Amino acid sequence: MALRTDSERERDALIRNISVAVIGVLVVGLAFWAFGVRPAQQKAAEMNAIAADVQEARENGTPDATLLAEESDAATTPAPAKVAFVGDSYTGGSEMDTGKGHRWTDLIAEDLGIAASLHTEGGTGYVATSPDGVNLVVRAGEVRGSDLVVFFSSRNDVAGYDAVREGALKAFEAAEESAPDAKLVVIGPPWVDGNPPPKIRASRDAVKAAAKEVGATFVDPLARGWFAEGKSGLIGSDGVHPTDAGHEYLADKIEPLIRKALK
Template identity: 30%
Template sequence: MKRIYLICAISLLISCGKSGSGELTSPEPVVVADPVLLKLRSALKFSKEFAVWGETLITYNERINDQTSSITDGVLIAGNDVKFKYLNVKSVINHPNLAGYVIPQSTDYGVGDLKNVLANVASVEFLFSGSRFDALIFGYGSDFSIGNIQVEIDGKFTNISGYQYPPTNDGRPHYLNFEFKTVAVKRRIKIVYSGIRLFGGIVTDKNAVVEAVVPDNNLKLLVFGDSFTAGTGAENQFNKYLAYRVGDLLGFDNTIISGVGGTGYVNPNLSNVRKVFQQRITDITDAKPDAVIIAGGINDLGLAQPDEFAAITLLFLQTVSNALPNTEIFVTGPWWGSGVGYPQAHANAIQKSAAAVKRTHYIDVSTWITGNGSITSKNGSGNSDLYISSDKIHPSIAGHDYLARKLAAEIRKVIE
């Protein structure tokens, strides 16, 4: 009897592995989701569109000639207080001579005329319960004569273009006063400012409460490149930068921006004052991002033959990949300010290099700009009339947004 049961069991087991025609079939493969892509996919639910509260929410006053706060009996919460969370930078360090101030760091510009520029964009975030505060910005640096600051409240910016204030490179503190029309129980505040400035904290009323923000997802995106990444053409509206916008659209909690104008894979620009991509690779590796976007090549034309250029880009991408094996890498072809004369040979070299590096995805941007006009020289030949700035190279404010949306859509295809 036991033998009969055994034979029946074997027959049943064999029949389970047969198709209807009696042929043996393999079990369906189990698809295991890539943990890195799963992590990036989790950020997408935090995707954020640019939104504006409206001018009536707050009033703004810049006390340019007064080095004291408008809140005379207020409390200073220094910039290095743990209640402040810094974003868009890989790190902040305490200023060696100015107590309470922090220096944002994300971009290794090199030496020379830009030695004081330490970050393209910096922002600080905190929870605030109260009616008013003064943000303390120190005049530091030499490359921008006009300051600009954007303020985001509960995920929405207070106005479209931000607030401009007079020169702040005078070595003095400047108190930027924000006063709410209504008092809310708790608001999530984000101050976005030029990385050439130093943030010294905020002054509040004694009964105001400042708390640390609990991050949405703690995921970091690093955008690395040239002047397109640095925001040229966006008129110091930092929250409109291509790099800043793509991070918001993909839902990253922290988008670190590392862009140096005029540079590339082989071009250091300014008589070797700045650095080629390989020389500032620590901008990427030190930040340890969950994903990185690398965009360059426009400044490298005529400096290397395609085969040599391919070898240089391959070395760079391979170095990033080896240092960050669990980071997803997205690399674009060269940005271009026209639909004419695209440097396809350089783009092909970058694409070839990307294909040879694990976790690296090439994004073709060659057809995104059409025509050869600009916002000041419209000729009806294509979308360049709207998306290219007056210099006929860099994107306009609308162009930064357009390119960010196109780029985010392509990255979504990989993540999803």
């Protein structure tokens, strides 16, 4: 076999070096594509989408400062707590008040910044039922997704201790099934002065026992003397339902309970 000349060896070495260099360039290029160009393209696509949203908002007359504020608020503001209120017309309102925005549930929702939902049925209770078959047991099954469920039990329940206790237990169980992670605050039946009749006291005792059985927080308006001061203007001309002033009074009593429960 003929020996290669020096020039041939130099040529072969040059070819090898060029081949290695080409392969290196290809490897670097592929790496750059995998880790640089493709993510950059994705990021560019995201930026283009944001720019399109901003342009659309500008065309609709939204100032840039507002857009920035909305982006910041969305990133830093936690979702409001979801609080469900279950009760009768003391919770849902009556003709004795001036309507939405003036009732104790609305006042508390505004003060605490909560997302409130009402599940009420006038003239009913845990046992007392409307002609359509609705009571607080039915309404308690509507509280899905709530963080806190507040029951304001009813002066309409006069069926006796055993029946009211059983009805209250069904309502609390319906709420727990609908919102398994929710806390329960149970407010006993109210009265318009400091002299509630025996049937209302029995209803209070029944609701208190049911709340204790399920581990709910129980609040006793009778023992705490709600409306017992005899202050005029809190109860309407029907002698039963709270006025706007009465709803403000209830908000002052109930808001601290909700604030504590949400901690």
